[in-house]
Amino acid sequence: MFRKEKFKSLLFIINSMIDIVVSDKKSLLEFGRRLGYSNVIYYKELNIAFNDIKAFESKKIDIIASLERSSGNDFMHYRNSGLNQVFCKLAKKNNIAVGFNFSDILKDKPNIGRMMQNVKLCRKYKVNMVLASFASNVYEMRNPKDLMSFGKCIGMTDKEAKDAVSVNMEEVIRKGQNNGKIEGIRKL
Amino acid sequence: MKHLLPTLKEKNRYIVFEVISDKTVSKDDTFNNIKEVCYGFIGKLGMAEAGLVILNFWKKQRSIIKINYKSVDKIRAALALITKVDNQRVVVRSLGVSGILNKAEKKFMEAI
Numbered sequence: 001m002f003r004k005e006k007f008k009s010l011l012f013i014i015n016s017m018i019d020i021v022v023s024d025k026k027s028l029l030e031f032g033r034r035l036g037y038s039n040v041i042y043y044k045e046l047n048i049a050f051n052d053i054k055a056f057e058s059k060k061i062d063i064i065a066s067l068e069r070s071s072g073n074d075f076m077h078y079r080n081s082g083l084n085q086v087f088c089k090l091a092k093k094n095n096i097a098v099g100f101n102f103s104d105i106l107k108d109k110p111n112i113g114r115m116m117q118n119v120k121l122c123r124k125y126k127v128n129m130v131l132a133s134f135a136s137n138v139y140e141m142r143n144p145k146d147l148m149s150f151g152k153c154i155g156m157t158d159k160e161a162k163d164a165v166s167v168n169m170e171e172v173i174r175k176g177q178n179n180g181k182i183e184g185i186r187k188l
Numbered sequence: 189m190k191h192l193l194p195t196l197k198e199k200n201r202y203i204v205f206e207v208i209s210d211k212t213v214s215k216d217d218t219f220n221n222i223k224e225v226c227y228g229f230i231g232k233l234g235m236a237e238a239g240l241v242i243l244n245f246w247k248k249q250r251s252i253i254k255i256n257y258k259s260v261d262k263i264r265a266a267l268a269l270i271t272k273v274d275n276q277r278v279v280v281r282s283l284g285v286s287g288i289l290n291k292a293e294k295k296f297m298e299a300i
Contacts, residue, residue: 035281138279
């Protein structure tokens with residue numbers, strides 16, 4: 001019995017699920033805990049750019065999210081997903097993770113097809129993927145396992161989907177702490 | 189008529205889900221909404237493959253969905269897309285997946 005509990009606690013440490021939110025209300029942290037997250041981080045604690053292509057050249061940026069929001073129609077032979085091989089190489093070089101924003105999906109015109117293309121590109125160029133709710137209120141937050149399921153639906157493998165919610169997120173936080181870009185992650 | 193051999197039967201999974209809202213929502217509205225959203229997300233063909241059945245459980249805003257084992261992720265993702273039930277903002281979260289109905293009921297429905 002003791003061993004089982006210890007093993008469970010170890011599992012919890014390894015698979016600590018982290019979510020990123022856009023609001024600093026305390027209710028989000030409480031609700032996040034209820035959903036099964038070990039930590040909920042306010043997006044200003046990290047260096048996150050939303051749909052900003054120029055940010056790929058900066059080493060200070062941790063995550064670039066919502067690339068699918070880029071305006072304009074899709075092209076004839078490929079989608080206008082805001083990411084290509086050039087940006088992927090830059091992201092790999094500067095250790096920037098590509099973020100998939102779940103709250104975009106809940107809005108009127110979700111670009112799931114563009115996300116699928118971005119997943120393929122990220123896999124090919126070994127860019128870290130991050131999947132978070134980026135919620136502004138409690139009603140936009142979702143279970144980590146539901147987010148993982150969504151990740152699998154857009155083409156991630158089981159491991160990629162799991163890493164996108166936990167391991168890659170921890171790596172992003174570690175990067176921010178090591179480089180001294182942020183003073184330290186403040187829990188909400 | 190003879191029963192279908194067990195190896196020829198579809199393999200099912202049972203997803204237990206919970207509706208989180210400020211005010212209580214009705215069972216029928218929730219079930220209708222789930223079907224609508226699933227149709228919107230995976231389409232008719234996907235629904236045919238999934239063989240979605242919402243079981244007649246409703247306890248503390250929790251219920252069980254029976255689906256084919258290959259469509260678990262699709263249905264889970266579809267459940268996450270539900271934002272409103274009966275003009276109320278809600279969060280639908282899946283509590284767990286089991287291959288046995290009895291265990292799903294005991295583990296996720298009763299343990300609150």
